[in-house]
Amino acid sequence: MANLFDEEQGQYLRLNALKYLEKPPEVQREDDPFITNGSLAITYILVETIEQYKTGQGLKFQPSYVHQVFRQTNEIYGYKDLKITIHVTALGLKPYIQISYSEQTEDADDLNESFNKVYEAGYLTNEDQFIKTLEEEQNQEPLGDLIEQYEDFKIYKCQTATTNGFIQFKPFLQAFLLVLIDGVQYPGDENEWVYLILYENRQFIGLTTVCELNIAWDKQRYRLSQMLFLPQYQRKGHGSRMLRTVYKLELEDQKCLQITLEDPSEDFQVMRDITDSKILYEHFKDIIPNQVINSVQDIVDIPKDKLFEIMKKNKLHAYQIKRAYSIYLYAFINKKSSKLMTDFAKYLLREHQKPYVRKKNILVKFEDGSSMDPKQLHLLELKEREDRNINAEESLGEEFCLFELIATKLRKDKVI
Known part of the structure; x- marks a missing residue:
């Protein structure tokens, strides 16, 4: 593996992490x-x-x-x-x-x-x-059941089947989804869709949609589908509040086994990483104490029994738990050591390669129904593996920029 880091890597990460908070400028025809x-x-x-x-x-x-x-x-x-x-x-x-x-x-x-x-x-x-x-x-109140409140903000839970007036309200709600989320698909009318709507006093601020998927006659999986806030209320902490409210609902629901997400945007992934890292911090410090990591021997994965314990208690997917743990490790690694940072990159590729690289199924068949001989197939697999490692190394540069951004936020909030 090429050396991904040099002596100025820390400064590089701090500068490039800022790009994830910038919105591309609009272009107007003249x-x-x-x-x-x-x-x-x-x-x-x-x-x-x-x-x-x-x-x-x-x-x-x-x-x-x-x-x-x-x-x-x-x-x-x-x-x-x-x-x-x-x-x-x-x-x-x-x-x-x-x-x-x-x-x-x-x-x-x-x-x-x-x-x-x-x-x-x-x-x-x-x-x-x-x-x-x-x-x-002026004489009306927000629809649904009030389930969370902080400062002047209130979160109401609505469902098509149980919330009076929501069928009439839903089309106007969807109009905001259409112009504020790229490639949006409207939630269905089925009863399993839950809408969490945020208001400041009596003014609409944002919403989250969650689908309750039946995976057995008495078990469900929550899938967080969309999260939207009006521009003035973005990056103000409301996303984290809303995500914690979704987690609270799933933990209170005895039928819910796990919460998953549809393809998250980059901004949402950062917010989710920060939120999950704060929630899971107490579990991680039992594995590695809060101190600078100077040796590759201290870069250890989560024990399987500990991972299953966290999954059961928090109902989070193993991938997201491991991702939050990787950010926790990154926060304490001595970044002045280029060798240690490169060893950490190898650790991520070895232990968590799947999230960074999507492996392709190699199944080559010809028109007559025959397939490659074992030697040809082996050479093709080696080439695929080499390509995956190259792509993974390239993606890790941007991934560490995100890690730096998140670790800085965790330090600022005095979590670590």
Whole structure:
């Protein structure tokens, strides 16, 4: 294995870890005045009261993705100086859409048709109707059961079958999923879907969807599907709070055996790693004390009996437990030693290669039904293994940037 580290590796990790917190800048077309970047043309404004609406206040943000509504390029064609303002009631998420532009071409995109795809339950185009809706919501409370509260924030649990009014509310909730999560797929209408909705006082802030999958007549597996927060509330600790609430629900559910996740984004994976590392810290320090690791002999894996104990107690997958443990080891390794860091990289490839490299099944058959002879197959397997190791070494560079970011956060929060 090539030496992945040098004397300046620590500084390299600290600088590159920051890129995981940066959002790529938006790009706006300037060569054609009739082509508009949809993410820049649309502004959402959440308002809780009539006074907020009339004074131009409220929570303002722009959609992250509109390619699922308009063109694949995120662009809207056929309007000059296009401006779309969508006022939304903060509690019930009822939208009032206002559209303005200075010129329109004959073949312009049909905006009404596009918004009909977003708002299946319809949307308001009349100001009086919107004001009346705001008045009605003043006497209403969030749907569902209050299950968690911290400061001014409250988490409510909703299900289609048991929460009155949720069937009518759900389409407006899904509209936010469409413009804030790339490639989103709406949760189904089945009873096993659970919605955890976060409010600040009476204003919608975000949500999490969880699917309860039956794996036996009396056993379930929780699958966390989506987690969404409005832009102003991202990276404020709400994701960790929400994840802990999901963990709390699964631990209280005697039928639940384990919680899993659909393909997590990079930002979510960082948040999950930090949360899990804080939860599992007490288990890890029983294996290796909180002290600098100077020897490769101190880089040891979790004993199997300890791993099974943690899995049973926390209902987490073995992979996520091992990942959190690897971050714990990384936090204490003497990073000034390039040899020790390279040995640690070898340890990850040896003990946890599967998460870093997806092994391909080698089964080569020809049209006549014959297959490679054993010698050819062996050579192909060796080539596959070599390619996997090369790819794994390359991926570990970025992985350690994430580890550095997470370890720094754990030190800042005085966990380690």
